[in-house]
Amino acid sequence: MSEVSVTKDVAPAADALVVLSKVNKHFGALHVLQDIDLTIARGEVVVVIGPSGSGKSTLCRTINRLETTDSGSITIDGKPLPQEGRELARLRADVGMVFQSFNLFAHKTVLENVVLGQVKVRRKDRKEAEATARALLDRVGVGAQADKYPAQLSGGQQQRVAIARALAMDPKVMLFDEPTSALDPEMINEVLEVMQQLARDGMTMVVVTHEMGFARSAANRVVFMADGRIVEEAQPDQFFNNPRSDRAKDFLSKILHH
Numbered sequence: 001m002s003e004v005s006v007t008k009d010v011a012p013a014a015d016a017l018v019v020l021s022k023v024n025k026h027f028g029a030l031h032v033l034q035d036i037d038l039t040i041a042r043g044e045v046v047v048v049i050g051p052s053g054s055g056k057s058t059l060c061r062t063i064n065r066l067e068t069t070d071s072g073s074i075t076i077d078g079k080p081l082p083q084e085g086r087e088l089a090r091l092r093a094d095v096g097m098v099f100q101s102f103n104l105f106a107h108k109t110v111l112e113n114v115v116l117g118q119v120k121v122r123r124k125d126r127k128e129a130e131a132t133a134r135a136l137l138d139r140v141g142v143g144a145q146a147d148k149y150p151a152q153l154s155g156g157q158q159q160r161v162a163i164a165r166a167l168a169m170d171p172k173v174m175l176f177d178e179p180t181s182a183l184d185p186e187m188i189n190e191v192l193e194v195m196q197q198l199a200r201d202g203m204t205m206v207v208v209t210h211e212m213g214f215a216r217s218a219a220n221r222v223v224f225m226a227d228g229r230i231v232e233e234a235q236p237d238q239f240f241n242n243p244r245s246d247r248a249k250d251f252l253s254k255i256l257h258h
């Protein structure tokens with residue numbers, strides 16, 4: 001069975017939200033993304049896994065143009081990603097991103113962190129933006145922290161604020177790049193639960209993670225990367241129980257049996 005046909009079964013092209021087509025990217029001599037073809041359907045949750053250095057973060061960063069590409073195309077909801085300018089700012093706002101390090105504005109309150117982009121990028125009025133921010137902070141379980149500064153919160157709380165901040169832009173797709181990797185173990189679940197709920201609510205999500213429990217329960221599809229390529233993709237059960245490539249078998253044996 002070809003890998004392409006697996007993709008099409010899971011993500012019908014008619015409902016494609018994010019489409020990467022023959023995307024290539026180099027860092028100097030390093031060919032970090034090699035002919036990446038990836039279609040993400042509206043409402044789909046794609047978990048990206050693979051060894052360190054395989055290009056997972058770069059893949060995420062190209063989807064919202066934090067990195068440029070050398071060739072190929074990326075479209076979000078049918079629109080090609082522009083190179084720069086106001087149009088790029090608007091399209092980028094359609095792509096929410098949550099990083100390993102929470103990246104909150106340290107000198108602004110939690111509430112202000114979630115208000116800011118709505119006012120500056122989405123041009124919402126402040127009252128409305130504050131109401132949205134409070135509702136989102138409640139939704140991720142940190143409503144009581146709204147007037148504190150990020151440093152007064154635990155890592156798990158800060159990461160949930162970062163999720164609320166991304167959601168406040170009303171994104172079409174959310175990218176998560178190892179959102180729990182910097183957290184103490186007891187805080188991982190509170191973040192994963194917020195992500196699980198988002199997935200259940202129908203958000204389109206691309207999640208780079210080593211949390212295989214999350215991948216099994218929340219993903220519609222697992223994409224396995226190695227050396228800048230998508231080596232294998234499948235539904236989680238199929239991928240974890242019956243990986244096809246030697247690279248995936250080797251990777252899984254290392255992370256599941258250590």
Ligand SMILES: Nc1ncnc2c1ncn2[C@@H]1O[C@H](COP(=O)(O)OP(=O)(O)O)[C@@H](O)[C@H]1O
Nearest residue numbers: 027030032050051052053054055056057058059
């Ligand atoms: N800005 C950069 N400049 C040069 N090399 C980079 C840069 N960012 C990442 N790389 C290299 O690209 C490769 C893929 O990195 P990355 O996408 O971060 O992988 P992953 O997230 O899967 O660990 C690695 O070899 C990394 O060292």
Ligand SMILES: [Mg+2]
Nearest residue numbers: 056057058178
């Ligand atoms: Mg990474």
